[in-house]
Amino acid sequence: MIPEPPSPDGAIPAIREELARVRAAMQRIEAALTLLENGPEPERPARARTRPDRYYLVLLGVYERGRQGVDSEQFGRLGAEHGYDRRGLGGYFVGARASLRRDGDRIHLTAEGLALIDEYLEAAQA
Amino acid sequence: MSRAFGPLISPAQLAEHLGAPNLVVLEVNERPLVYNQGHIRGAHNVDWHVDLQDPVLRDVPGAAALRALWSRVGITRASDVVLYGDQHNWYAAYGYWLFRMFGLKRLAILDGGRQAWLQADLPKDRDIPAAVSSTPPNPKLDPSLRASARDVVALVRAGGNLVDVRSAAEYRGDIIAEPGYLQEGAQRAGHIPGATHFPWELAIADDGRFQGPDRLRELLRGRGLDEGAPAISYCRIGERSAHTWFVLSELLGMRDVRNYDGSWSEWGSMVGLPVVKGPEAGALPGSVPSLEAA
Numbered sequence: 001m002i003p004e005p006p007s008p009d010g011a012i013p014a015i016r017e018e019l020a021r022v023r024a025a026m027q028r029i030e031a032a033l034t035l036l037e038n039g040p041e042p043e044r045p046a047r048a049r050t051r052p053d054r055y056y057l058v059l060l061g062v063y064e065r066g067r068q069g070v071d072s073e074q075f076g077r078l079g080a081e082h083g084y085d086r087r088g089l090g091g092y093f094v095g096a097r098a099s100l101r102r103d104g105d106r107i108h109l110t111a112e113g114l115a116l117i118d119e120y121l122e123a124a125q126a
Numbered sequence: 127m128s129r130a131f132g133p134l135i136s137p138a139q140l141a142e143h144l145g146a147p148n149l150v151v152l153e154v155n156e157r158p159l160v161y162n163q164g165h166i167r168g169a170h171n172v173d174w175h176v177d178l179q180d181p182v183l184r185d186v187p188g189a190a191a192l193r194a195l196w197s198r199v200g201i202t203r204a205s206d207v208v209l210y211g212d213q214h215n216w217y218a219a220y221g222y223w224l225f226r227m228f229g230l231k232r233l234a235i236l237d238g239g240r241q242a243w244l245q246a247d248l249p250k251d252r253d254i255p256a257a258v259s260s261t262p263p264n265p266k267l268d269p270s271l272r273a274s275a276r277d278v279v280a281l282v283r284a285g286g287n288l289v290d291v292r293s294a295a296e297y298r299g300d301i302i303a304e305p306g307y308l309q310e311g312a313q314r315a316g317h318i319p320g321a322t323h324f325p326w327e328l329a330i331a332d333d334g335r336f337q338g339p340d341r342l343r344e345l346l347r348g349r350g351l352d353e354g355a356p357a358i359s360y361c362r363i364g365e366r367s368a369h370t371w372f373v374l375s376e377l378l379g380m381r382d383v384r385n386y387d388g389s390w391s392e393w394g395s396m397v398g399l400p401v402v403k404g405p406e407a408g409a410l411p412g413s414v415p416s417l418e419a420a
């Protein structure tokens with residue numbers, strides 16, 4: 001129902017606002033209908049964290065420093081902030097599913113590293 | 127906040143004005159959940175998947191949905207809106223472009239984005255501000271800020287700047303999308319004939335903030351781009367190209383700059399459109415029948 005406008009001056013904005021709400025509701029209904037018509041998406045199990053928090057927090061620290069990545073010095077400091085000895089940080093670069101890679105003097109997240117960040121953020125949200 | 131506002135605001139300036147009555151601060155991240163790790167006090171989280179896209183069509187949101195968003199985050203006609211985010215403001219720039227296209231004037235981007243705020247050791251907050259119900263202005267789409275595939279062909283034919291802002295490997299056609307972005311694929315790799323490669327990150331200095339105008343102009347000239355000619359930027363899905371749109375249009379004041387938000391995920395998937403592989407810009411064929419009248 002359209003609310004009673006406070007005054008003739010306020011009528012147009014009030015009606016527009018109501019119209020915006022109706023349109024937004026229509027969009028939500030349309031999206032819900034599409035979902036019903038296509039069937040529900042298979043339920044995705046919540047991702048379980050497979051490593052200690054500090055492992056993810058180092059990756060998140062690299063992510064938060066942007067696309068340029070970090071240098072070895074920054075990475076060492078980041079590790080130390082989360083209780084890692086510098087020598088204990090090599091594991092991030094090892095194996096086919098390494099979460100970090102070196103590119104010259106910069107350290108960047110791999111696709112695996114980004115996926116681990118998503119895993120951490122989703123688990124933190126749950 | 128003074129009447130002069132935007133297009134950039136520094137972390138120190140923003141920190142000084144937090145809590146000002148007309149200030150609306152919005153965080154727009156590539157990963158929206160990063161917001162929950164701490165954000166600028168009072169900042170609303172804008173989820174680009176949900177808030178800055180149509181939920182069904184591949185399109186920008188409709189005016190009604192955008193008005194509902196503006197109302198939810200408290201935007202009014204008097205608001206000064208600051209956008210910031212992760213990944214050097216990719217999606218904050220997309221939000222800026224979208225809001226500008228729908229008529230908001232008093233907009234700014236936090237220089238350096240979320241990264242600069244954190245590096246400046248400015249305080250983070252975990253409290254989530256309540257949804258507001260303001261009376262925002264009515265969004266009205268200005269199509270002159272947006273390019274279609276047809277516009278791209280017309281611009282190249284007219285000798286304008288078509289700017290591919292993706293990585294070198296994407297431009298050359300070595301890869302379709304960078305690792306970690308499999309959902310942003312296309313059917314073919316390469317670039318649009320006539321496109322100049324000007325990767326978005328050229329506009330970013332070592333400290334993560336935007337380069338100054340003189341340096342930006344030097345970089346444009348270095349890539350053979352003409353500041354006096356119309357320009358269209360594109361990337362894969364339109365967010366990095368919004369970042370470069372912001373640089374060209376808002377920081378350098380170039381006229382007639384448009385974002386091709388369909389970008390490579392559209393061009394590289396459409397049947398019959400010409401594609402160039404390799405480092406050279408290449409040229410459009412004599413006609414592109416699906417986009418040009420015979």
